[in-house]
Amino acid sequence: MLGSAFNNPLFAQTDDSGRLRLAQDFERSGNFEAALKIYQNLFNLVSHNQLYYEGVKRNLLRLKKFPELFALIQSQIQQTNDSRFSADLGNVYYKSGEPERAEAIWNSILSQHSQNSGAYIYVANAMLDNQLYDSAIEVYKLARKNLRRDDLFVFELANIYIIRLNYKEATQEFLNYLETNPTQFTFVESRIASYTIDAEQSRPVVEVLQAQMPRSNQEYLIRKLLADLYLRIEDYANAILEFKILEGLKDPLEALNKESGKEIFFFAEKALNAGEYQYAMQAFELILSKYKNTPFRIRALYGVAVAKQKQKLSPQAVQSYNELIAQAPQSPWAPEALFQIGEIYFLDFFELDQALAAYQSLIEKYPQGPKTLEAHFRIGDCYAAKGDMKSAKLWYEKPINLNSSNSEIREQGLYKSAFIDFLNGDFDPALEKLNQVTQHIGQNRNGDQSFVNDALELTILIEENKRSSAEALKDFAETQKFNQQRKTAEAIAKLQAILANYPTAPIVDESLLELGDLEDRRGNFAAAIDYFQTLLKDHPESVYNALAQKRIGETYELGLGDPRKAYEAYEQVLIKYPTSLYLEEVRHKLRALQGRQLNN
Secondary structure: OHHHHHHOHHHHOOOHHHHHHHHHHHHHOOOHHHHHHHHHHHHHHOOOOHHHHHHHHHHHHHOOOHHHHHHHHHHHHHHOOOHHHHHHHHHHHHHOOOHHHHHHHHHHHHHHOOOOHHHHHHHHHHHHHOOOHHHHHHHHHHHHHHHOOOOOOHHHHHHHHHHOOOHHHHHHHHHHHHHHOHHHHHHHHHHHHOOOOOHHHHHHHHHHHHHHHHHOOOHHHHHHHHHHHHHHOOOHHHHHHHHHHHHOOOOOOOOOOOOOOHHHHHHHHHHHHOOOHHHHHHHHHHHHHHOOOOOOHHHHHHHHHHHHHHOOOHHHHHHHHHHHHHHOOOOOHHHHHHHHHHHHHHHHHOOHHHHHHHHHHHHHHOOOOOOHHHHHHHHHHHHHHHOOHHHHHHHHHHHHHHOOOOHHHHHHHHHHHHHHHHHOOOHHHHHHHHHHHHOOOOOOOOOOOHHHHHHHHHHHHHHHHOOOOHHHHHHHHHHHHHHHOOOHHHHHHHHHHHHHHOOOOOOHHHHHHHHHHHHHHOOOHHHHHHHHHHHHHHOOOOOOHHHHHHHHHHHHHHHOOOHHHHHHHHHHHHHHOOOOOOHHHHHHHHHHHHHHHHHO
8 A cells, every 4th residue: 555655646746855754754653664665765766865864774673674774774884984874783783683793893983983073972872772871981981082082072971871870970071061161050050950859869969069169160150059959959058058158259150240148149039939937037137237238138128027927936027027118118028018017917916906007007108009909808807807897898898999990809809798798697698799709700810719719618608508597507607707806715615506506507517617627726636636527427428528637637737746647637638539629738748748757
């Protein structure tokens, strides 16, 4: 069939590039016989075309047609003295089971063409094709010796070393190259980064970098490689030491003098983004104390405050945020600082009047700021926490009027207003607003839409309970009022009453989950686990079971400090709830627990 295609007049009119693409398509699909026939046809027409020759050779090798291969290569050798064909001949002998003959041919090539760099490449490639890695390394080393050029074949050798997992020698090759090619720093670092994934792989590389620095003309670049490597493997203790030294060295790739504090700032930002808040705070504070004229001062002030806030050093964080606002009230970080002050007073201290003052100050000073609309919602939260639901609702609805064209803001305001209706027991008005939020669910939109999911959950909760268990639903809404005001004991008492008075109400599983969360919050971890387990046992069909199982794991891990039981609980999420939305989060927790066990 294929042979007849070549006699077809339409096929005969196809240009060579079209035939080549067809051969390549056959090759990619594994039809090597068909690919070979087309390559042979093309090669017969243009025998000096290297691409056609390689296609014929490659497919003859795949089909193990050694006699035809020998004939093809011998015909090329007779026409030219190019050592590549002799290297190919050795390759075929090796693959056909005659390694001694192959080695003799390769040695002959290297002897006859000792001053031809291409000959070494052809022979080494033939060896690599047969996984003779050590032999290929020796060929390249011989080339350097004979050609008296130690700078040759850097990347060829480095790649072989990487294949052999000899990261030490691979790194040395890259460093030797970097000495005379400093502008290639980014490329060299990317290659080293490709095989320094963890601490174990990186240990020999660290040794090479440390040994190179005393004898290097590029100390800055070598130390930068080391500092970045420490960051990559999350060794922040050593990383900060290296970045401190880098701060005093000149970057050869910068035309002008670098900005003071630049290296430490780079480290601080990386540490902050990685959640290494103690190291980030240390670095930001170093910038503030040592580099008075640094252009990073205001950002460092903000970084210090964030790092303190994340470490629950709340009073110190407020002080740092206030210092930033005083020094740079017009900077882009000032409104963010003011907002975070409000967050600390609201979430950490629960000092509602001071939180309100911070949020209202933000609205007054930065009416068009990026946090202004969010501050409106937070003021509503503060009033809800005070029990002033009327004021809360007014503040939730203000952003809708201020930014009516923003659908995300509108829906967030509607959801929060609906939640106030729910807390007040006004379920029908709540549902009306919630339906406006959820009617667009599933549409692709940018931004945080967690409130849309919350709206859907609240809608389901109300619809499931308002007819059959309206009183239980009102009592549950009352517990949410207590939660808003952080009246944990009152909320727990009300939830326990729901379990006693409405044991068959649909809202019982939500009540058990809420009880577990509240007991966990106030440190009664055994009671929390008991409520979660009761939910799993008595309500096996509940949509909250995967969440309850995850919460058991979290209580064991974070509350009771029992990583073994936490691990077992997390595993049950994967086993019992394989379609849960929490799978990725739970897998991450399991990996983290495994890592802690390995490090202990």
